[in-house]
Amino acid sequence: MNKYHSTRNKQIEASSSEAILKGIAQDGGLFVRDEFPFLNIDALESMSFQELSKQVLSSLLEDYQEEEINQYVEEAYGEQWEDKAITPLVNIGQEYILELFHGPTAAFKDVALQMLPHLLKGAILKQKQKEDVLILTATSGDTGKAALAGFKDIEHTNIMVFYPSVGISQIQRLQMMSQTGNNVSVCAIEGNFDDAQNQVKQIFTNPKFKEVVKAHHLSLSSANSINIGRLMPQIVYYFDAYRQLLKSNKIKKGEEICFSVPTGNFGDILAGYYAKKMGLPIHRLICSVNRNNVLYDFFQTGSYDRNRDFHPSLSPSMDILISSNLERLLYDVSDQNTMEIASYMEALKTTGRFTITKTMKAKLDQIIFASTSDDEQTKKDIHDVYQQYHYVMDPHTAVAYHGTQLYRQGDAQHKIVTLSTASPYKFAESVKDALALDLDIKGDAMSYLSKATNTSIPVNLKDLDKKAILHHDCIKKEDMQNYVFGKLKGVHHD
Ligand SMILES: *Cc1c(COP(=O)(O)O)cnc(C)c1O
Numbered sequence: 001m002n003k004y005h006s007t008r009n010k011q012i013e014a015s016s017s018e019a020i021l022k023g024i025a026q027d028g029g030l031f032v033r034d035e036f037p038f039l040n041i042d043a044l045e046s047m048s049f050q051e052l053s054k055q056v057l058s059s060l061l062e063d064y065q066e067e068e069i070n071q072y073v074e075e076a077y078g079e080q081w082e083d084k085a086i087t088p089l090v091n092i093g094q095e096y097i098l099e100l101f102h103g104p105t106a107a108f109k110d111v112a113l114q115m116l117p118h119l120l121k122g123a124i125l126k127q128k129q130k131e132d133v134l135i136l137t138a139t140s141g142d143t144g145k146a147a148l149a150g151f152k153d154i155e156h157t158n159i160m161v162f163y164p165s166v167g168i169s170q171i172q173r174l175q176m177m178s179q180t181g182n183n184v185s186v187c188a189i190e191g192n193f194d195d196a197q198n199q200v201k202q203i204f205t206n207p208k209f210k211e212v213v214k215a216h217h218l219s220l221s222s223a224n225s226i227n228i229g230r231l232m233p234q235i236v237y238y239f240d241a242y243r244q245l246l247k248s249n250k251i252k253k254g255e256e257i258c259f260s261v262p263t264g265n266f267g268d269i270l271a272g273y274y275a276k277k278m279g280l281p282i283h284r285l286i287c288s289v290n291r292n293n294v295l296y297d298f299f300q301t302g303s304y305d306r307n308r309d310f311h312p313s314l315s316p317s318m319d320i321l322i323s324s325n326l327e328r329l330l331y332d333v334s335d336q337n338t339m340e341i342a343s344y345m346e347a348l349k350t351t352g353r354f355t356i357t358k359t360m361k362a363k364l365d366q367i368i369f370a371s372t373s374d375d376e377q378t379k380k381d382i383h384d385v386y387q388q389y390h391y392v393m394d395p396h397t398a399v400a401y402h403g404t405q406l407y408r409q410g411d412a413q414h415k416i417v418t419l420s421t422a423s424p425y426k427f428a429e430s431v432k433d434a435l436a437l438d439l440d441i442k443g444d445a446m447s448y449l450s451k452a453t454n455t456s457i458p459v460n461l462k463d464l465d466k467k468a469i470l471h472h473d474c475i476k477k478e479d480m481q482n483y484v485f486g487k488l489k490g491v492h493h494d
Helices: 016-022 041-046 049-060 066-076 109-113 116-126 142-151 170-177 193-205 207-215 228-247 267-277 294-301 326-333 338-351 358-367 375-389 395-408 424-435 445-453 477-488
Strands: 004-006 009-014 031-033 089-092 095-099 132-138 157-164 184-190 218-221 257-262 282-289 303-305 353-355 368-372 415-420 474-476
Touching: 004 016, 009 016, 009 338, 016 116, 016 218, 016 228, 031 326, 041 228, 049 066, 049 228, 066 116, 089 228, 089 375, 095 228, 095 395, 109 116, 109 142, 109 228, 116 132, 116 142, 116 157, 116 228, 132 142, 132 193, 142 157, 142 170, 142 184, 157 170, 157 193, 157 477, 170 424, 184 193, 184 477, 193 207, 193 477, 207 218, 207 477, 228 257, 228 267, 228 415, 257 267, 257 395, 267 282, 267 326, 282 294, 282 395, 294 303, 294 368, 326 338, 326 358, 338 353, 358 368, 368 395, 375 395, 375 424, 395 415, 395 424, 424 445, 474 477
Parallel strands: 095 415, 132 157, 132 218, 157 184, 184 474, 257 282, 257 415, 282 368
Antiparallel strands: 004 009, 004 031, 089 095, 303 353
16 A cells, blocks of 8 residues: 655655655655556546546545545535536637636635645544644745635644735735634735745744644644645646547547646646656646746756745746755656655755756656746736737746747647636736736726626635635744744644
């Protein structure tokens, strides 16, 4: 059953439920598996998103029962999705867009975070863990809300989310302040995302904190994308995109296609790589990043170097200098060499940089094509795509669309699916600005977008300003530990 082990040491093993419960291996490595099950694409066409999801997840999470997975899938991908197809594929010109944002918080993180809480709850039972789980999360905007929506009122779990008081959009702020649920805490930190993230990391590694958590009959876990419980559900929509192309006769069975993925922490694109390992005919994965282009440089040169300035951009969920999940891809192209990976990660920690071997670089060139675009380019792409096709993209999607166009210049043959990771309404101000329609429409940016482009505001973003504000706390970053201690006293653990 121990199919998973650390990227840095094969001796540190785990079953799927253990890996989900732990989140990260005790040596700081990430849980990976060496063999992937094969999914026969012949059977794809007749399946729904949910059926596909059941197949993919039960083949990867060996110690979960099939009935268990089936029930989780029904709960995770039900009425809370605004589109019955869950992840519909739309056509613009000769390209395709896979819309991943029809979930409860209007960002693609819902696909995984509607599922993770169920997997975690199942893992607690399977591992006979007596303690409930406490999820601590720092968010730059999307993860926090998607995690709250997923974990609210889930048995045996408590969730605390910290978001920066500056840098997030007004819509993201309102989404968090209005969160309901009796196992949730939401608090703003005076500072930026890095401040919140650093504090959470310090809390996680503070021995005193571990004792206090234990005394409250809780164990700590994380909802970010290093958890395999967040990665595996994302494999599904790569197969589902292929299924939709087959069904509409756009491709022949077995025909290779490409995906362009707006990339930050490298979780989404890694799920695409895993889909390829499971037999999905993928020709290239296009790794599309914004001006924070550490990954772009890495794929060009083979050297990863985080010693550079951080640039806040129009696509904030991709503003990141350390892409954690890259470690998993490197593990694979190093011929699964844990020593090699451990040495790269040590170098990254101490010097902020590392360089891979020529053999690894050559392998990556066969898998990944990299692209980068700055805010000006992003605005232009949002503008031009709307003018040409009347399709409204959010800034993250626009970064990926740029990757599609760049790659297209050298490959006229393969179909390309651009992943769309957020509703344009979540970044309504930026999108309105980029469209530059200059219409005389009254109201806020969301109603402007809706009237100007004749599209509808997602249900869960509508009337956000009328929802009750339930979380007012805003604290100094130094006070975060005490805040958490204080909150623990109120946590139920029966
Ligand atoms: C998180 C996020 C991304 C980046 O995904 P990764 O898996 O971290 O690479 C892209 N777009 C949006 C809207 C996101 O919220």
